[in-house]
Amino acid sequence: MKKILFFIMAIILMFTSFGNIGYAASAKPPNIKKIKPLGEYTVTATSLYIRKGPSAKYKSLGYVKKNKKVKVYEIKKSWAYITYGSTKGYVSSKYLKKVTAKKKPTIVKKNTTSKVKKAIGERIVNATTLYVCKGPGTKYKSVGYLKKNKKVKIYEIKGNWVYIIDGKLKGYVSKTYLKTVKKPTPVKKTAPKPKPKPVAKPKPKPAPKPTPATSKPKPTTPTVNGHGKSYGQRIVNVSELNVRKTRSTKGKPVGVLKKGTKVTMYDVKSGWAYVTSGKIAGYVSTQYLQSTTPANRKIIVIDAGHGGKDPGASGNKLVEKEVTLNVAQRVEKLLKSAGIEVVMTRTGDTYPTLEDRIDTGVKANADTFVSIHCNFFSKASANGTETYYHNGGPADRANHSKQLATFINERLVQAIDTTNRGVKKEEYRVINSNPLAAVLVELGFLSNKQDASKLASNKYRDIAAKAIYQGILDYYKYIGK
Ligand SMILES: [Zn+2]
Structure with a gap:
């Protein structure tokens, strides 16, 4: 009996010590001077703790906010060894997403330098918010936007896309939402021609992404059908608040609201609300909506x-x-x-x-x-x-x-x-x-x-x-x- 017990004890000890060796080895940070990083990763958690070792038991050394990029050197058992600024340590790899290398829109650079000298004309923005993209296509990132009735200089037309420069803002916008600048013309006695309807021509391409707010005909008063009763007004509390088509940061942008804008709020769910303000209607993150609690109420x-x-x-x-x-x-x-x-x-x-x-x-x-x-x-x-x-x-x-x-x-x-x-x-x-x-x-x-x-x-x-x-x-x- 004692012999058997001793044998069992010995086995337990063996496993325990092996376990310890294994753990200690995996806890040793990689020599980042010797190895190449696996690449850049984006943080997907609201705040991701950086820890001294590869487990939640280790002391936290700080945290990385959502959408920040970190350099990853090693991933073992759901823990990644990363560097973020001067901080080095382990984070749970479940909340990391690899940054996929995008093709650089080199065409923009070429155009910026070659076409910057001579504008080929002027146009007026004909959408509430017209997004400016890095390249001539929907796959390119938006670099800013232009407000309605803004006059911009155009430098090149590529299919349905127009290269514009407005101050520091350079890039491509959809041709559909630019109208020509009317020159003062002598008054004609003939009857005015009917305006061509933009919807008459079938579009050769699907609607460009992101779609400006005025891309679809809208009633003059914002529709709240299906969005329930109003919770009253709130005030935009961030310099620019994106309004989206769906309740998510991935939702198509349909407009931008400036700080201080009053919105009417409907349909609050999961940190998102449906709001209307003038012609703009869509979903916004409620964390940027300031309450309008009356001064005499707490x-x-x-x-x-x-x-x-x-x-x-x-x-x-x-x-x-x-x-x-x-x-x-x-x-x-x-x-x-x-x-x-x-x-x-x-x-x-x-x-x-x-x-x-x-x-x-x-x-x-x-x-x-x-x-x-x-x-x-x-x-x-x-x-x-x-x-x-x-x-x-x-x-x-x-x-x-x-x-x-x-x-x-x-x-x-x-x-x-x-x-x-x-x-x-x-x-x-x-x-x-x-x-x-x-x-x-x-x-x-x-x-x-x-x-x-x-x-x-x-x-x-x-x-x-x-x-x-x-x-x-x-x-x-x-x-x-
Ligand atoms: Zn608690």
Whole structure:
């Protein structure tokens, strides 16, 4: 019996040590001075953490934002060794997409230099937004756009494409949306000829991509058929907001809205809304739509973290989704008694997606968003309260979010007497894609005995709720509401 046990032990030891050797070897970063990179890859996750080793257990060294490019040197077991600026480390290769080499539209360069000297004429833009492409075809990237009635110099006509230069903007536009400049002509006595209808001629080619907004005949008032009731007006909060045909960044652009433009919003779903503004109608990302909460009203979203199929963290007999909902409901009561309008993302054990939670605030025309969570760490000694905000987006939103986080965090650590872990920037989805001033509060650690015993008690839940409520009042006072 002992012999057998010894034998089994020996085998276990063997495997353990082999395992360790294998792991250590794979964790060794490749010598990037000696090997060629596999190529450039684009990040597909909102924020992708760069870690010290090839596993989520390793310390994060920073993160790369969506659509940024990184150099990949090695991919092993779904982990890629990358460089990004001066940062080197591992990222999950699931969120990387290889950059495929595109043929360079050399024709543009040639034309830019050879044709720049002599314009062959002038035309007027006859579309709300006319996209300028890098080359004479739909496959080329758009490099900018021209607004309606803009006069541009033309240099070359290639089939249905015209090479134009407008200041620094150079490239090809679809001929269909350029009209000739009318010269003042002596008044003729003959009856005016009927205008040729643009639709009369069958097009030899399919409509060029991207299609300007006026490519299809539209009624004078924007149609909202199938887009439900209006949620009222919102204001564009980014210098240029792309309006698209579908609810995705891959959707065909149908127009651009400038900062400060008022839009009427319909049909909010998954971070996208159908909006109309003048003749432009289509989908925009709601993270660039500023609320128009009336000055005499305060509308706040209280988001109880997790719920339903997603319990969140659990420790010391507590489950995060239960604690967050319970505290959120206490906060709700206090706010309502102070005349503040509260919108809850959930009121029971359900799981709204992160986008649903953001949509809730957008639809309600809320001004503020507070998400309540509990922390967890593998080491039971980790403890304390921290509050997150997102530093991106419009400057006023980032500043307001930071202030809100500071007020709530200060009130909380004083009231429930936890370690102050501070106010931190983070890329959590509910705060980084949110158009509202938004924060995420981590009340304390469920994995820590002292923190958990407080979060288990009704007394401390009340105290915590009151602290969050007071932090919110501090914030409203700060922004002059
Ligand atoms: Zn959580």
